[in-house]
Amino acid sequence: MDRWQNLRASWQYINQFIEVTDKVNWAADPLVAEMFKERFKGDAYGMRALFMYHLLMAHAGVDVNGQLSGIPILLQSENLGSDFNIPRSSFADCIKQLNEDADLAISMLPEEYGDITDDNQVPQKYRALGVTSGQYTRVFGDNAKNRMSAKIARAIKAQAALLAASPAYAASGVTWEEAANKMADVLDKLGSNPVSKLDPTGNLWYVDGSQIEKMAAGYNAPEMLWRSNKEKSSTLEADNYPPTLFGKGRVNPTQNLVDAFPMLDGYPISQNTAYKANPYANRDPRLANYILYNGAKAGSQNKVITTAEDGTSNDALNKTETSTRTGYYMKKLLCQSVNADPNSKTEQYHIKPFIRYTEIFLGYAEAANEAWGPTGTGSHGYSAYDVIKAIRKRAGIGLKNGDAYLESIKSDKNKMRELIRNERRLELCFEGFRFWDLRRWKAPLNEAAKGIKIKGTDAPSYIEVEKRDYKDHMYYGPIPYGEVIKFSNLLQNQGW
């Protein structure tokens, strides 16, 4: 969880870079050199904003004096002789700095990178200098795809605004409306009706490694706002497949998450009576996509996985160290055509999303519901309700009843909040969101992790797998303890 050490080190590198970059001759061709300089500087400011976002998420909090604080904002690089005893800046100032950095990036970087062939496509500010399409392509062409861009910097601003508007950071003064508008700034670039641009297969980007392999270099599917390089591997599968598929069964989804998936008709399981007898029938199709439950099939041979307690293979509940502890194995993120058998291993292509549009849509829905209510649209022409309806439709629930459950709550802001948070939980599961979401919402943290025990044809029983024991101060992370001892002006967050 410690972001302080490595991200502040990165921050120091970025400051050093910004200090020298004007003195560097980036290319022999002066026009190209000028463009490179601008690209690198924009890149640096954008990354500084990104690192600020992650630093705030992990370390911002209410300090011992009761102030909502962020990190010390340092805009110059430091050396061995610098004064290090610098107090933390307020959270609001950190957000302000983040927005300034991101705005600089947006002003310096193109919306998207890509080769151009026609000099008329060269942006005006460069065309005025006499830059040709070839010169422009060299700096801002395909070779720079998926580097920091204006689009990404805008998304970082939106992510940070959502964080700042959340209950835990409300003292920042950032409003839900601001957050909703910043999310919409990203979405509006998709066209006049952004909700219609929701990628129909956006939540299953990982399932087909061969499609990823065929993808043109740097190409982003509509779902991907920013992603890692594609890479061929089998490590995720070897770590998380069940034991009989030669996996180590590492991530075990909890019953708590499984219970969050609604029924196929879109209603929560609590409103369904058939659920108890047959917990996996007629459920939200995302459950089967993301989670491997007892009797489901997995792996390159589409093998039935038995996680029941009385299962005979090592996949059974608590059978060996690598067996599931909850009765479930993770299926999301894994490419089922990977064979993890060390003897006949086949690898597949994977990509890791850095920012998905689904996250931005859900962020808009969350902020818009708070700002304008479930069906309010602000100045944007689409509401939280519209977004959630599209996401649930893509998931395949409530198709036959016109999503009656969603319709039934669309005038209740509180129920809508609950639903948006639940959709966020499902859509973004296993992608590193839930931990931070619970904290920024100040939601209860101490729900024990549960599992399922299935034996024969008996009704399944539910087991407690791991207790959670978080104290209230743990809604915020700590400043590294050693730093607080060293520097008296660096105030720790309360309770740590």
Add this chain to the structure above:
Amino acid sequence: MKHIHKGLVCGLALSLTCVAVSAQTEIPSGLDVDSLNNSVEVAFRTVEKNDLLGGVSVVNMKGMNQKAYSNYSLSFLNNEIAGFNGNIWGMGDYLVVVDGMVRDGNNVLPQEIEQITVLKGAAAVVLYGSRAAKGVVQITTKRGRIGETRINVSLNSGMYVPKAYPKYLGSAQYMTLYNEARANDGLVPAYSETEIYNHGSGLNPYRYPNLNMYSDEFLRSMYNRSEAIAEISGGSNRVQFYTTAGYYRESTLLKVGNAADNYTSRFFVRGNVDIKMNDYIKVQTDANVTFYDNFTASTDWWKQASTLRPNRISPLIPLSYLEENDMNSWNIINGSNYLIDGKYFFGGTQLDPTNPVADAYAAGDSKYVSRQFQFNTNFDIDLRSLLQGLHFRAKYGIDYASTYNQGYSNKYATFSPTWTNYAGKDLIATITQYNKDEKSGSQNISNSSYRYTYNLSGQFDYARTFAEDHNVFGMILANVWQTQASGKYHRVSNMNLGLQASYNYKHKYYIDFSAAMPYSTKLPDGGRAGFSPTVTLGWRLTGEDFFKNTPFDDLMLTASAGVIEQDLDITTSDNEEGYYLYKSILQRGGWYSWADLGGEAATEFQRGDNMDMTYIKRKEVSVGLRGSMWNKLIEFDLNFFMNDVDGGLARANSLYPIYFTQVGYPTSSIIPYVNYNKDSRKGIDFAVAVNKKVGEVDLRLGVTGMYTKSTIEKRDENYAYAYQSRMGKALNGLWGLQSDGFFTTAEEIAAAPQQFGEVKPGDIKYIDQNGDNTIDSNDEVFLGRSDIPMVLG
């Protein structure tokens, strides 16, 4: 594993002229064969034992092997040398010098050694320069003597018998305890009663394994080591020679598969010739060749024996459990290259697709081969025609060592049976194969490395006695040695000048000044030349009239002070040679890629500059007292020492923010190494011996011992509470949470400070040192020393 060694020593002394062995001592005087017993080899010179000035211990190895057998040259030192306990005065890595050359201590057998001198005090080691700062073990090998040719052959064969093995838990016991552990965690049992019974009953150990890797199924009750060593020596007035050759071979306890053939063998030849060219020039030439082989089958037996659970796997399963007409299974099994004795196939499971027994048969093997060649030559030119008492001496030596591993690494298939029971008889129903048989076919040659060392020294020394009472000695010397190892760009090297001036009056009052001027290229320009002065005073009390009528035959008091500048500790774990540690590093590292293209390495700092880096200083004061009483009935030698090692390298992290360093990926830092740490040690070592002649037998009873106390004087640290500070505490400190007994009730747990995780009655209750009501690493205190302050030999 503990061993007892039952030795069988068979010594033969042959003399070509049939002179009795005792006759060897009747060689004309002046050519004293036992001269080494009264003289001691110290740094770059030989002194009379009488004139030693403290901080030096010596053991004469002649006859040592008749008293106690060993095949490692330094194995007697812990017992025989006061102040030696795997290191000298608790200081760490000492330097081994064999016949004046920096060499490995394990490439010379005890039988080849005449004398071992341990140089402990600062004044004793200073002439050897920077890399000798933590003490020197100086080995002198045997040389030829004037007289008839002697041949000495010794044969030695012994068995190693394991005294005890750790107890291998039986399957049934293991499974019962495992269930118990799970019950404590609130989990259902992993093994049913029936399963436990089946594993425990031993009815079918193939279906229900009960592996014991320490059982006689896999291990011999003893293994053998045999050696033969021959020594030939002799010589005339002009030429003396000594040569020895030997071979040993050690087998193994394992009797599984190819591991049964594991062995270690060593063959060596050592020879030296001393030639007196004329009245002025003497030349010595030594050579040594060693062939060392160690063959092992690729099974990590002993490590696996400490981790492999008994119920998990049956390594070899009899073919007889296969049904005759189960063609599917037979087809799978017949595909295996390893049907052991035609009767067994390798067992395996998905979780354990390999096992140590199958490894021993099929994983291949590896032979470690080491070849060493050593050559050195010495000149001694008597310059009395220039100045009475002046000599020029020079030594030159080159050593080569090369090692490599050769072997095959293979993979193999194992088979997991699914069992069924038909008419009361266990049979294999189906077979699943894991992995494949794969032979690499070509031999791997790996870890190939060489090492090359040269030693060179030259000295002028001058020794003369004036007016019978004034003994004067002076010496200036230059000493260089370097070791070049493959894969290392920089050489380990030592370069120094040395100066010694000694005077004594009637062997009663002594003064000695010894100094070295090291030169180290590990330090920044301008700071490379060092200076290490030492002064020693000695007073023979028994030389005084007022001491005449005491029980003391001899009593010598010495006091010494000095500073040694060393670059030995200018080293870090990632830069062992320690060059350029004063310079900052900027390197390409870390990686970022985008656009599905290759990407770019980033540039990262690894450390900052420190152009003020200096030698690390050993500052020492020592006092010695040596003597004998009642006509040598009691002999004693004791040394008291206090030293500081000041200026140890550290990165003063507590001065800078944590983000000046990155850990994980990427790794970087802009913090320089500075001379920062300081440790102090003080201690006393003593050796006392009682000599008595009982009838024809010389009895000698001795005891050696050492008491040391080390203290950390200065460290870079960052603690909130004073009790956490390492400073003022012992170097080998044990730190941890302090226990306050066990919890007995839930109420007690509720009332106690927050402990780790979920606490139940029966768990340890820790003391909350800082009173913050939480037990964490801040509550760790100094628990005690991990070493033993007092050692006796």
